[in-house]
Amino acid sequence: MKVHDVAIIGAGITGAALARELSRYRLSLLLLEKEAEPAFGVSKSNSGIVHAGTQNPPGSLKARLCAEGNRLISGPLSEELGLDFIRCGQLIAAFGPGDLPRLENIKAEGEAMGVEGLEIVDRAWLDANEPNLSREATAALHCPTAGMISPYRFVHALVENAVGNGVVLRELSPVTAISRGADGVFSLTAGGGNYKARSVVNAAGLYADDIARMAGLPPYPIRPRKGEEYLLDRKREHIANRIIFPLPSGKSKGILVIKTSDGNPMIGPTAHDTADREDLSTTDEGLDEVLEGARRLMPSVNKSDIIAYFAGLRPAAGDDFIVRHEEAVPGFFSAAGIQSPGLTAAPAIALMLKGLLAERGLRLEPKEDFRPLRERTVHLFKVPLPRTRELIEEDPAYGDIVCRCELVSAREVRDAIKRGARTLDGIKFRTRAQAGRCHGGFCTTRLMKIMQEELGLSAAEITKRGPGSEIIKDERK
Amino acid sequence: MRTRDLVVVGGGPAGMAAALAARDAGVRDILLLERDQHLGGILNQCIHPGFGLHRFKAELTGPEYADRFAKMTAAAPEIEVSLRSFVVGLTPERRVSYLKPGALEEVRARAVIMATGCRERTREMIPIPGTRPAGVYPAGLAQKMVNMEGWIPGREAVVIGSGDIGLIMARRMALEGVKVRAVIEIQDKTRGLVRNVVQCLEDFGIPLYMRHKVAAIRGRDRVEAVDVVRVDDKFAAVPGSGFTISCDTVLVSVGLIPENELLEAAGAAIDPRTNGPVSAELNGTSIPGVFACGNSFKVYDLVDWVSRDSELAGRAAAAYLAGGAR
Ligand SMILES: Cc1cc2nc3c(=O)[nH]c(=O)nc-3n(C[C@H](O)[C@H](O)[C@H](O)COP(=O)(O)OP(=O)(O)OC[C@H]3O[C@@H](n4cnc5c(N)ncnc54)[C@H](O)[C@@H]3O)c2cc1C
Numbered sequence: 001m002k003v004h005d006v007a008i009i010g011a012g013i014t015g016a017a018l019a020r021e022l023s024r025y026r027l028s029l030l031l032l033e034k035e036a037e038p039a040f041g042v043s044k045s046n047s048g049i050v051h052a053g054t055q056n057p058p059g060s061l062k063a064r065l066c067a068e069g070n071r072l073i074s075g076p077l078s079e080e081l082g083l084d085f086i087r088c089g090q091l092i093a094a095f096g097p098g099d100l101p102r103l104e105n106i107k108a109e110g111e112a113m114g115v116e117g118l119e120i121v122d123r124a125w126l127d128a129n130e131p132n133l134s135r136e137a138t139a140a141l142h143c144p145t146a147g148m149i150s151p152y153r154f155v156h157a158l159v160e161n162a163v164g165n166g167v168v169l170r171e172l173s174p175v176t177a178i179s180r181g182a183d184g185v186f187s188l189t190a191g192g193g194n195y196k197a198r199s200v201v202n203a204a205g206l207y208a209d210d211i212a213r214m215a216g217l218p219p220y221p222i223r224p225r226k227g228e229e230y231l232l233d234r235k236r237e238h239i240a241n242r243i244i245f246p247l248p249s250g251k252s253k254g255i256l257v258i259k260t261s262d263g264n265p266m267i268g269p270t271a272h273d274t275a276d277r278e279d280l281s282t283t284d285e286g287l288d289e290v291l292e293g294a295r296r297l298m299p300s301v302n303k304s305d306i307i308a309y310f311a312g313l314r315p316a317a318g319d320d321f322i323v324r325h326e327e328a329v330p331g332f333f334s335a336a337g338i339q340s341p342g343l344t345a346a347p348a349i350a351l352m353l354k355g356l357l358a359e360r361g362l363r364l365e366p367k368e369d370f371r372p373l374r375e376r377t378v379h380l381f382k383v384p385l386p387r388t389r390e391l392i393e394e395d396p397a398y399g400d401i402v403c404r405c406e407l408v409s410a411r412e413v414r415d416a417i418k419r420g421a422r423t424l425d426g427i428k429f430r431t432r433a434q435a436g437r438c439h440g441g442f443c444t445t446r447l448m449k450i451m452q453e454e455l456g457l458s459a460a461e462i463t464k465r466g467p468g469s470e471i472i473k474d475e476r477k
Numbered sequence: 478m479r480t481r482d483l484v485v486v487g488g489g490p491a492g493m494a495a496a497l498a499a500r501d502a503g504v505r506d507i508l509l510l511e512r513d514q515h516l517g518g519i520l521n522q523c524i525h526p527g528f529g530l531h532r533f534k535a536e537l538t539g540p541e542y543a544d545r546f547a548k549m550t551a552a553a554p555e556i557e558v559s560l561r562s563f564v565v566g567l568t569p570e571r572r573v574s575y576l577k578p579g580a581l582e583e584v585r586a587r588a589v590i591m592a593t594g595c596r597e598r599t600r601e602m603i604p605i606p607g608t609r610p611a612g613v614y615p616a617g618l619a620q621k622m623v624n625m626e627g628w629i630p631g632r633e634a635v636v637i638g639s640g641d642i643g644l645i646m647a648r649r650m651a652l653e654g655v656k657v658r659a660v661i662e663i664q665d666k667t668r669g670l671v672r673n674v675v676q677c678l679e680d681f682g683i684p685l686y687m688r689h690k691v692a693a694i695r696g697r698d699r700v701e702a703v704d705v706v707r708v709d710d711k712f713a714a715v716p717g718s719g720f721t722i723s724c725d726t727v728l729v730s731v732g733l734i735p736e737n738e739l740l741e742a743a744g745a746a747i748d749p750r751t752n753g754p755v756s757a758e759l760n761g762t763s764i765p766g767v768f769a770c771g772n773s774f775k776v777y778d779l780v781d782w783v784s785r786d787s788e789l790a791g792r793a794a795a796a797y798l799a800g801g802a803r
């Protein structure tokens with residue numbers, strides 16, 4: 001059996017960023033994912049904020065890796081992978097002079113981490129730049145380097161590029177057993193397959209403690225913390241020009257008004273500990289809490305603006321990330337407890353892991369044929385009409401509109417499938433078809449027909465997000 | 478850019494009736510844009526009878542009703558029908574842009590009639606808490622799956638909402654052998670026709686729970702159950718009244734919303750409560766020369782009244798054009 005140099009468990013943002021980073025070198029790499037597609041874990045349900053590097057405890061891994069991650073995403077990664085990162089900036093709003101010392105404090109801590117451009121702005125600035133912000137806000141800390149990104153498309157870009165550079169991706173492959181032989185080589189059982197690897201990296205998100213246990217390690221103290229988020233209609237796109245924060249509470253950064261790179265603003269997230277790693281339900285209380293928090297910042301936010309909602313679980317293990325080599329099991333590396341700001345920090349976590357792997361003897365010989373670039377995906381909803389005209393001239397299927405709310409063409413759907421979408425959710429995350437105000441009422445059957453054509457599936461085999469989530473139960477011929 | 482006398486957006490019953498009436502009133506150059514591959518709109522998926530009793534004094538199915546208008550439209554040389562033509566832009570100067578396979582077209586219209594129909598309210602708009610598994614569908618989507626594709630969404634269903642669409646889909650599912658466990662209605666009376674309550678529920682032994690709501694949807698990958706509670710006068714859950722119904726499918730039928738995003742983008746005043754255009758008179762909008770009719774003006778229960786009122790829109794547009802509009 002082939003022995004891989006590194007097996008990475010989990011194709012969330014952490015595993016994806018590491019796989020892509022390591023794919024620069026002459027290495028045999030394996031990426032194992034339990035779900036039907038990458039980014040179906042925590043990395044799909046979050047706020048999509050590329051944090052500036054503020055609001056983290058000084059001296060923590062979170063603080064250092066977040067600031068570094070922001071620089072990597074805004075610089076080389078966006079350029080090479082055609083990411084939809086948008087540097088819109090963020091504001092932390094103060095309500096009264098009593099809040100000012102805390103703003104000053106966040107500013108000083110951020111500057112110590114090398115965060116650039118931090119500036120406290122006054123009411124007149126807010127009037128001119130953020131007209132919908134509450135009249136009660138008296139000042140704010142402006143962090144111009146913060147931005148937004150589509151979290152799932154970020155993962156897909158990394159995975160696509162990694163696979164293009166030779167990484168072996170195995171979906172529907174939950175790791176269920178790990179053993180380490182006398183020769184130091186690990187054997188892994190995953191989704192009916194057996195694999196061997198000299199090093200293993202645990203990037204399994206909420207399930208990282210299961211993996212640790214399989215490897216014979218004491219589990220990390222993972223305590224999922226639920227965050228409910230509510231998406232607003234695209235019509236409210238310009239409610240805010242930046243991401244708006246209140247001052248952080250002890251546990252979280254508070255309820256925010258978030259711009260998203262897809263246009264729809266979002267409000268949330270809540271932060272409540274839960275014992276259940278599968279509890280992705282939203283609640284009436286969560287909705288009330290989010291609405292109240294968002295209205296405090298932007299009074300014009302309306303319940304009737306909400307078109308969608310979801311919950312995500314932060315895989316918190318204590319207060320900081322756990323990124324280390326496990327001395328007790330040589331060759332086994334942990335990237336666990338990747339709570340917020342993990343989406344931002346992931347590229348920096350990847351570099352740190354690469355360093356740890358190299359320290360343990362992984363040889364990093366650059367590949368001459370590494371291809372850092374990935375072709376940017378096309379989204380009609382993001383391009384002006386003249387560009388749409390050119391695209392349609394190139395391929396008439398760009399003029400064949402499948403999703404009416406978000407303006408997604410048949411060509412975009414087929415491209416998404418060619419790039420790896422296997423489920424309706426996978427198509428939604430990649431293209432936004434079904435993500436608008438009608439929630440797939442219009443396009444679901446058409447999408448299923450395109451999937452039948454492209455993937456050779458019967459209608460009854462098509463799923464929302466993998467086996468068990470079939471869309472229909474029976475077919476009448 | 479070409480200028481047309483009248484552009485009608487939407488080839489459902491409203492658009493066809495408006496175009497035909499405009500023609501009868503003397504308009505000679507009409508472009509009818511429809512995004513689907515055929516005319517008829519939502520009627521194409523309504524294969525049950527009950528259409529046309531008023532209009533044609535006959536009990537027709539939806540497609541039969543649509544077909545009568547489609548034939549008249551096709552026979553009118555003054556009406557150019559452009560199918561698979563998806564309108565993506567409307568300006569206050571009445572420029573209409575639309576996409577079709579292979580082209581992005583723009584026309585200027587002396588008058589426009591918007592007949593874009595409506596969309597269904599979704600679970601997200603209520604909103605219903607719980608998980609987000611497969612198996613939760615707007616009733617109209619389920620109707621399209623069953624009637625157009627022969628795809629049966631589930632085996633045990635709960636229907637939320639007792640309007641006519643919910644009732645008709647409860648029966649449709651039962652006819653396909655699906656066990657319909659319940660219809661849940663938050664109000665104390667149904668919005669649907671009495672004949673539908675009798676023919677769709679009572680005849681099939683489907684229980685109707687009035688003054689109840691679905692408090693949560695359960696299931697990770699596919700729906701497994703719904704939690705149901707009784708509600709008080711303020712629609713708040715009555716403590717201790719909860720129970721669970723196991724099912725693999727939830728059909729949501731909680732009302733329709735006029736589809737007016739194009740009008741809104743053109744700057745027309747839209748009532749945020751109904752999503753219909755703000756207008757003192759039937760079929761009007763706040764933009765001169767732009768009319769709206771059918772379900773995009775206001776939601777209708779019966780297609781017969783859609784046809785009748787949309788003819789008025791066709792005549793109003795003709796009168797506007799005759800008044801020297803440029
Ligand atoms: C509500 C919320 C808001 C957030 N907002 C932000 C934000 O704005 N900015 C930010 O920077 N961060 C944010 N975060 C944090 C960020 O989302 C996470 O830190 C990040 O997504 C974690 O990525 P991951 O790859 O470590 O975990 P995951 O994305 O969960 O990836 C782990 C993967 O491992 C797979 N897996 C699990 N078990 C196995 C197994 N046995 N075998 C194989 N595969 C397995 C899972 O299916 C999953 O795909 C937020 C988090 C939440 C919950």
Ligand SMILES: Cc1cc2nc3c(=O)[nH]c(=O)nc-3n(C[C@H](O)[C@H](O)[C@H](O)COP(=O)(O)OP(=O)(O)OC[C@H]3O[C@@H](n4cnc5c(N)ncnc54)[C@H](O)[C@@H]3O)c2cc1C
Pocket residue numbers: 486487488489490491492510511512513516517518519520523525527528529562563564565592593594595616617620641642645733770771772773777778779780781783
């Ligand atoms: C699910 C359902 C079941 C019903 N059941 C019954 C019943 O049993 N009996 C009864 O009498 N009535 C019933 N009705 C009501 C009746 O069918 C409607 O009132 C009638 O179809 C409305 O006609 P319309 O032309 O306004 O809208 P639609 O029939 O919806 O037509 C609108 C048309 O506009 C097109 N369109 C929309 N946007 C664009 C665009 N941007 N570009 C191009 N084209 C566009 C659409 O494709 C569609 O063809 C039902 C309605 C629904 C939604």
